[in-house]
Amino acid sequence: MPIRPILRYPHPALKSVCAPVTAFGPSLAALADDLLATMRAAPGVGITAAHIGVLSRVTVLELDKAFGVRLYVNPEITWFSQETMNHAEGSVSMPGATDEVTRPRAIRFRYQDAEGTVHEETAEGFHAICIQHEVDQLDGIFWLQRLSRLKRDRLVKKWEKAQS
Template sequence: MPIRPILRYPHPGLKTVCAPVTVFDSSLTALAEDLLATMRAAPGVGITAAHIGVFSRVTVLELDKADGVRLYFNPHITWFSKETMDHTEGSVSMPGATDEVTRPRAIRFRYQDAEGAVHEDGAEDFLAICIQHEVDQLDGIFWLQRLSRLKRDRLVKKWEKAQG
C-alpha cells in the first residue's frame, strides 16, 4: 500500500472526466488500497483515483474509523433532495484551503463494489456531501467550481500566496 503523490491544484488532471472501471481484479483492489493509504497520509476523509493521476471512477471514503472504509467504483448520483445544507469543504489536492459549499442534503446513488456487483444506496448529511464532492471530482469538477467567483478568487489568491 504505497502512498502515492497527490496532484496539486491547479494541475489540469483535476479537470479530467474519469473513465468507468470495466475490469474488477486485483489491480483495482491494489489501487483502492493505495488510495486509502494516500488519503490517510494526506490526511483526508475522501479521495478519488483522479487525485493521484489515475483517471478511473474510483472513490475511497473513511469518514471515521468506527464506520470503516467505503469503496465506490463507478458511483453515479441518481437523485438529489431539494433541501440543501452548507458544509466546509477542501481537498487533498489543495491542503489548508477550505470554504463553505452548499449542496443537497440527501442523495440516492448507484455504484459497483470491488467485484463489480451493482448497488443502490442513499446518503444524508455529511456522507451525502462527501459522495457529491468525490463524484464531482470524478466528473472533472474541482470543488472550487461550487464557490461564487468572488469566494473562489479570494481563496485561490490566499492559497497561492501560502504556497510561496
C-alpha cells in the same frame, strides 16, 4: 500499499472526466489500497483516483471509525433532495484551503464494489456531501467550481500565496 503523490491544484488532471472502470480484479484492489494509504497520509476523509493522476471512476471514503472504509467504483448520483445544507469543504489536492459549499442534504446513488456488484444507497448529511464532492471530482469538477467567483478568486489567491 504505497502512498502515492497527490496532484496539486491547478493540475489539469483535476479537471478531467474519469473513465468508467471495466476491469475488476487485483489491479483495482491494489489501486483501492493505495488510495486508502494516500488518503490517510494526506490526511483526508475522501480521495479519488484522479487525485493521484489515475483517471478512473474510483473513490475511497473513511468518514470515521464507525463508518469504516468504503470503496465506490463508478459511482453515480441518481437523485438529489430539494433540501440543502452548507458544509466546509476542501481537497487533498489543495491542503489547508476550505470554504463553505451548499449541496443537497440527501442523495441516492449507485456504485459498484471491488468485485463489480452493483449497489444502490441513500446518504444524508456529511456522507451525502462527501459522495457529491467525490463524484464531482470524477466528473472533472473541482470543488472550487461550487463557490461564487469572488469566493473562489479570494481562496485561490490566499492558497497560492501560502504555497510560495
